[in-house]
Amino acid sequence: MGKEVLSFSVIKRGDFDDVGVVSTEIKRKLEEMGVERETVKKVSVICFEAEMNLALYTERGGNIHVVVDSDKVDIYVEDDGPGIEDLDKAMQPGYSTAPLWVHEMGFGAGMGLPNMKRNSDVFEISSEMGKGTKIHSVVFRRKEDAA
Numbered sequence: 848m849g850k851e852v853l854s855f856s857v858i859k860r861g862d863f864d865d866v867g868v869v870s871t872e873i874k875r876k877l878e879e880m881g882v883e884r885e886t887v888k889k890v891s892v893i894c895f896e897a898e899m900n901l902a903l904y905t906e907r908g909g910n911i912h913v914v915v916d917s918d919k920v921d922i923y924v925e926d927d928g929p930g931i932e933d934l935d936k937a938m939q940p941g942y943s944t945a946p947l948w949v950h951e952m953g954f955g956a957g958m959g960l961p962n963m964k965r966n967s968d969v970f971e972i973s974s975e976m977g978k979g980t981k982i983h984s985v986v987f988r989r990k991e992d993a994a
Contacts, residue, residue, distance in 0.1 A: 851880065853913040857901045860983075863952065866902050870894035873913055876934055880915060882988065889966040889986045890920050896959040897924040897982065903929045903955060909979075917988070924982040929973040938964065938972075 855869045874891040879914055882890075894911055901924075902908045911924030931937045937944075938960050945955025964970040969985035 848958065851915045853915070855911045856896055857908045859956075860906050860908070862902055862908075863954070866898045869893055869898055873911075877913075877920070879993060881984055882915065882920070883990065886988050887945060887987050890922060892932075892966045893922050893963045893984050893986070895917055896963045897922070899954065900959050901926055903949060905979075919988055920986045922982070922984040922986070925979065927979040928980055930976040931972075931980055932976060932988070934972060934974060 851938055855872070857869055870891050873894050877887045879889060890913065895915070897909075897911055905926045905928035907927065909924060909928070912921075912923040913983055914921040914923070932944075936942050939957070940961045941957045943950075943955045943957035945957075949955040960972070963982065963984060964985070967984040968987045969983070971978065971983045974980040
C-alpha cells in the first residue's frame with residue numbers, strides 16, 4: 848500500500864454539534880483501508896480531541912491531515928487560533944483554559960492534549976501566541992493487531 852492522504856477542514860469555534868464528524872469519517876476510511884483496529888482507535892481519539900480543541904479555541908477552525916503509510920499513520924493538525932501560552936501547563940492532565948460556559952456544557956476538562964499524547968507514539972506540538980498551534984502525531988501500525 849502506498850501513502851494515502853486524508854485532508855479535512857474542521858469546524859469553527861463553538862460548533863459543538865459537528866465535533867466528531869471528522870474523526871468518525873477518518874475512522875471509517877481507515878477501517879475501509881484495512882488499518883489495524885488498535886491503530887484506528889488511537890488515531891480516532893487523537894483526531895476527536897483535535898476537533899474539540901478547534902471548536903473550543905479557534906475562530907475559523909483548522910485543518911487535520913492524516914497520512915496513512917504501510918508502517919505508520921501521521922496526523923497533522925494546524926490552526927490559526929490564539930496559541931497556547933504555556934505548553935507545559937497545557938500538557939498537564941486537568942489543566943484547562945476553557946471558559947466557564949464550556950465547562951457548564953461538560954467540555955474543557957483539560958484532557959485533550961494529554962489524551963492526544965497518550966495515544967501517540969510520537970507527539971510534537973508547537974504554538975505561538977497570536978499565530979496558532981501545530982501538532983504532529985504519529986501512530987505506528989502494529990500488524991499483530993490486524994482486524
